[in-house]
Amino acid sequence: MAYENNVDLADVQPTGRHGHITLADLQSYIDSGQKQPAQTVSQTAETAVQNSQVPAASQTQQAAAPTPAPALKEGRVDFTPVRRAIAKAMSHQNETIPTVTNFDQVEVSKLVEHRKHFKQQAADQDIKLTYLAYVVKALAATAKKFPDLNASIDIDKFQTIYHDQINVGVAVNAPSGLFVPVIFDADRKSILTIAKEIQDLAAAVRSGSIKAAQMQGSTITVSNVGSARGSWFTPIINGKEVAILGLGTIAKEPVIDKNGAIVAGQLMKLSLSYDHRLIDGMLGQQALNYLKSLLADPEYMLMEV
Missing domain, CATH: 3.30.559.10 (Chloramphenicol acetyltransferase-like domain)
Incomplete structure (x- = not known):
């Protein structure tokens, strides 16, 4: 569904258990109108090269920083x-x-x-x-x-x-x-x-x-x-x-x-x-x-x- 709607899942706010993205999360993101056409990233990159601007990758990172991943669990935990x-x-x-x-x-x-x-x-x-x-x-x-x-x-x-x-x-x-x-x-x-x-x-x-x-x-x-x-x-x-x-x-x-x-x-x-x-x-x-x-x-x- 994300692929068909040109959505980068890193931009979708998850609400599922363990930080999973649900279909409802994806549908909400699509309905909000935040997604961009598939050509946007490539066009931005091409424009950056032509105009000697900051590379598109950097612009993308600044525009939409991904949500930090939860810290990995370490050590031993007793069974309940x-x-x-x-x-x-x-x-x-x-x-x-x-x-x-x-x-x-x-x-x-x-x-x-x-x-x-x-x-x-x-x-x-x-x-x-x-x-x-x-x-x-x-x-x-x-x-x-x-x-x-x-x-x-x-x-x-x-x-x-x-x-x-x-x-x-x-x-x-x-x-x-x-x-x-x-x-x-x-x-x-x-x-x-x-x-x-x-x-x-x-x-x-x-x-x-x-x-x-x-x-x-x-x-x-x-x-x-x-x-x-x-x-x-x-x-x-x-x-x-x-x-x-x-x-x-x-x-x-x-x-x-x-x-x-x-x-x-x-x-x-x-x-x-x-x-x-x-x-x-x-x-x-x-x-x-x-x-x-x-x-x-x-x-x-x-x-x-």
Whole structure:
């Protein structure tokens, strides 16, 4: 966007986290009319040479000095208690679980339209209807159809422990670290109910009022990087679970429709990681295919669940 509008990003005031420039920052700068035509710098340089003036580079530096970069961090800083717990848990999971990740994507134009249609009705009930709520519902339905995904392993006895509840953990990022509050009995709840619970749990995490009981008892988890425009990734399996779904962004990309024509589609990126001691690649892909069918058409999700 900066390139297409001939904007030098050094001139844009950032407001994002860690000093990042957001699209809103860039749009605000463009709307303010401060940007110059692409030829301005080269023309200034040419004029300076012809008139034996101060070089254009010096003029540019004087006219718009870049914002100083923040100082680099130095030395050692102790982990916070939350970061220490995360580090221990992630190290243990990564060392003890042989993980496989299947990467896939699904065309979700119908899902996008469904959310658009009901977004205001949800807002009227003080509910923020997100794509994550649909994914939690679809993942719960998938775990019900493929119970191996909703299990745990007792490796000492070589036994599979199947759970009688489907409790979906939802990874929530907070300034102090990553928390995983739980949507209990997600397969029995409506999408609006799930959306409300996600909203309330995320608020509790970020305010520091989340309770331990709200973060215990998950049987399968979803981690979301789509809000940060992330695509595919390899999430680490949570707790005593055997599967975790990584939710990526929805991007407008060319797809081939049923008539063989190339059209603009909405592709959602998905990453399903699972414990290979219990789940094989074929089962993992079958479960992912079923999840995709639910997300591709919300009406089918409501019929099937």
